[in-house]
Amino acid sequence: MRDFPLPTGSTRIVRPRGAPRGYFDATRAGLVRQRWWSVPLRRAALERWLRRNRPDGLRVEGGIPSGQTTSSSGTLLEAWYDGRDTTAYAAPQLHLGYVARGDHTLVWLDDFVDPRRARHRVVPVSSDRVTIRRVSIPADSPRRRRVATATITEPATVRRLVRRFDALPGATVVAVVRGCPMMRVSQTYRLRFTGPDGVYTVTGGSGCDPSLTLRRHGSVVGPRIDAGSRFFSRVDRLLA
Structure with a gap:
């Protein structure tokens, strides 16, 4: 947010009375910040400037200005940075909005950092067998x-799958879905790990919210887990 470029002459301001409250709900469990500027350009000129000066790493859904949601309160661009995803928090999101005010434009930036739930249970590395079941609809x-x-039952393959699952981060505290396309085929998975330390079952599905649940002997243990974009494809290779 601090480094986001704006046209020369832009001035930081407090949120004007009656202005939009922003994209993110500050009452949700996450870090939400908002900043406002007055930009000495009309809306069309600002959009041209944004097209020419988009920061590296900023993605705009549909482009500028087609990636907009416009209402009586202003224009919101579905834009975000591909921030760094960690085991502590998901990649930060940043949204840009603006509303015309005469010969200038009011611009606001919202950013949102979603913490992840801490994982405290894993599948034991002593597991020596895994049964995979995938249902495609x-x-x-x-x-x-x-x-x-x-x-x-091949030891190296079982260990590799266990380690990949155990390395996955906890799911985010706030479920945020971005860029979710229509799924032609929905898929659900069940992975049953067995070994001297017990039976652990992992269930979940690919799609807009690729999260997983871990159970030990049928009882849920630990928080939901973020499967990310690669875990299911690796599982699929074992089913080929």
Whole structure:
């Protein structure tokens, strides 16, 4: 937020009375900040400036100005930085909004940092067997579900899958879905790990909210887990 470029002559201001409150709900569990500027350009000129001066790493859904949501309160760009994702918090989001005021434009930036839930339970590395079950359901023909299964006992493969699962971060405190396309096929997964330290089952599905639940002997242990974008594809390779 501090380094976001704005046209020369822009001035920091307090939030004007009656102005939009921003994209993020400050009552949610997360770090939310908002800053306002008065920009000495009309709206169309500001949009041209933003197209020419978009910061590196800033993604705009649909481009400028097509990636806008416009209402009576102003224009919101679905824009965010590809910030660094860590085990403590998800990649920070930043949204840009603006509203015309005569011969200048009021601009606001919202940023949001979503903390992750701390993981305290993992699948034991002593697990020596994993059974995988994937159910695929086509969106246009839900009765034509397909089931794929595999049982793996090869030690190196089991250990590798355990380590990949145990390295996944906890899910975020606030569920935020961005850029979720329509799924042609929904998929759910169940991974059952067995070994001398017990039976651990991982369940979840790919899609807009790729989170996982860990159970030990049928009881949920620990928080939900963020599967990210690669875990399910690695599981799929074991089912090929």
